[in-house]
Amino acid sequence: MRDFAQELIDKVIDECYAGLRGAATMKTCGLVCRVWLPHSRLHLFSRVTMDPDNLPLFIDIIASSSLPLLSFIQYLALQFVRRPLDNVLLNKIHCCPNLAGIEVVICEGDALGFKSFYQSLQIHLSFWASSSPSLTHFDFKGVDMRTPGIENGMIFDMIKCVPALEYLSISGPLLSMRPDSSPRAHSLPPRWNALHLHVRGAGEFLRSLLLPTPPILTSLKMDMFCQSIEDVEYFCKYGGGELVSLSLMHLGSIDAAPTVEQFVRHTVKLRNIELFVSKTSPILDILLALPPYEWETITFVLYTHSTDIAWEDIDVALASHRFRTLRQFRTLRQFRIRRYMNTDGSLWDVSMMTAAVKRMMPLSSAREILA
Numbered sequence: 001m002r003d004f005a006q007e008l009i010d011k012v013i014d015e016c017y018a019g020l021r022g023a024a025t026m027k028t029c030g031l032v033c034r035v036w037l038p039h040s041r042l043h044l045f046s047r048v049t050m051d052p053d054n055l056p057l058f059i060d061i062i063a064s065s066s067l068p069l070l071s072f073i074q075y076l077a078l079q080f081v082r083r084p085l086d087n088v089l090l091n092k093i094h095c096c097p098n099l100a101g102i103e104v105v106i107c108e109g110d111a112l113g114f115k116s117f118y119q120s121l122q123i124h125l126s127f128w129a130s131s132s133p134s135l136t137h138f139d140f141k142g143v144d145m146r147t148p149g150i151e152n153g154m155i156f157d158m159i160k161c162v163p164a165l166e167y168l169s170i171s172g173p174l175l176s177m178r179p180d181s182s183p184r185a186h187s188l189p190p191r192w193n194a195l196h197l198h199v200r201g202a203g204e205f206l207r208s209l210l211l212p213t214p215p216i217l218t219s220l221k222m223d224m225f226c227q228s229i230e231d232v233e234y235f236c237k238y239g240g241g242e243l244v245s246l247s248l249m250h251l252g253s254i255d256a257a258p259t260v261e262q263f264v265r266h267t268v269k270l271r272n273i274e275l276f277v278s279k280t281s282p283i284l285d286i287l288l289a290l291p292p293y294e295w296e297t298i299t300f301v302l303y304t305h306s307t308d309i310a311w312e313d314i315d316v317a318l319a320s321h322r323f324r325t326l327r328q329f330r331t332l333r334q335f336r337i338r339r340y341m342n343t344d345g346s347l348w349d350v351s352m353m354t355a356a357v358k359r360m361m362p363l364s365s366a367r368e369i370l371a
Contacts, residue, residue, distance in 0.1 A: 009035060045072040045073055046072060046075065047074065049077040050079065051079040051080075051085070056086070059092055059093070074098055075137075077102075078105065078121075085117075090124050094124070094127040094128060099131075100132075100136060100137060101135070101139065101167075102137070103139040103140075103141065104138075106142045121158065129161060129162045129164065135162055136165060136191070139169040141171050141175075142174060143173075150177055151178055151179070152204065156186040156208075159188070159189060159192070160186070164189065165189035165192050166191050167193075169197075177205045192216075192217070194217065194220075195215075196221040197223060198249070202222070203227050203231025206231055206234070214238065218244045219245040220245070221246075232263065233266070236262075236267055240266050241268070241269065243267045244270065246264070246270055247273075247274040250278075251275055256282040256286060258289070260275065269293075273298055273299070274297075274299040275300050276303065283300050283331070284314055287318070288317060292322035295322075298329050299328075299330040300331045301332045301349060311361050312361070315364050318363065319364070326367075327369060328371045329364060329371070330351065330370075331351070333350050353371060
């Protein structure tokens with residue numbers, strides 16, 4: 001191995017990590033020889049998941065390693081499983097200078113246990129943020145929250161501990177948000193610009209963002225299942241003026257075209273829109289309802305296997321002057337069958353822009369906007 005430059009070895013390790021079994025491959029690479037160890041460990045510990053059971057083991061690994069493992073961590077996931085993580089042990093991993101994102105996952109918990117965890121989490125978040133200026137992402141996931149829901153104020157308390165925050169995600173199939181029992185004023189990180197909400201009852205949270213000063217959001221991804229149309233439109237009207245990208249999921253549960261029109265009429269800077277629909281019929285109606293903004297990308301993601309799509313009519317609609325700036329039009333089909341999922345568990349999106357479809361859309365094909 002000494003005959004190869006370290007840069008070349010590092011490149012080989014990078015390519016191995018990008019493969020299907022990246023983490024497992026890194027463990028093998030670390031055993032090849034001594035010069036392979038540092039860079040393989042850099043990837044292996046770039047993402048670390050801690051729960052009450054493995055946290056003590058990780059502390060032992062840090063103590064016994066000759067490498068600065070904490071400096072390798074870029075993404076840290078904290079899992080609340082029946083009980084909080086040990087605060088004394090968490091204190092030992094505060095110094096993560098290259099930390100870019102933190103994910104909090106509530107796997108199993110009750111209201112009392114989570115409240116204790118939430119209070120101590122604020123202290124730890126402040127330490128991680130102070131040691132890593134690159135901490136800009138915060139994900140909160142409620143996988144199994146046996147609680148009445150999470151109060152809006154709890155989210156505000158957590159994100160204010162991350163002053164460099166740029167991206168916030170709140171998600172969970174069983175997670176619901178509810179108004180504060182005692183509403184109070186809140187301050188928001190000044191650089192926060194992206195929000196992903198995949199929870200129930202998020203409309204009230206959006207309203208609470210507007211006071212006293214709304215964030216300057218440029219990207220919003222919203223699950224419309226069990227949401228108040230009025231609350232979302234209210235936010236778009238008074239807090240969506242800077243939105244550049246908008247993604248709306250589960251539009252199949254509502255009247256899609258009028259709803260989209262309600263939202264986007266307030267977002268004059270919008271350039272990119274992504275819409276998840278369960279039927280093919282609203283696609284043309286939505287295109288005809290979109291205002292003449294300087295569109296760059298328009299994406300439809302279908303939950304259905306139907307192929308009954310009026311491609312010729314869509315082609316004519318895209319030729320309208322309102323889409324003169326459009327650079328990319330995509331229609332994807334999302335597979336929800338387990339055997340079609342990606343290796344990380346995410347759903348697999350497959351483009352419907354086949355050669356046959358492109359022949360039915362000659363105007364768009366000539367502009368090379370079909371992806």
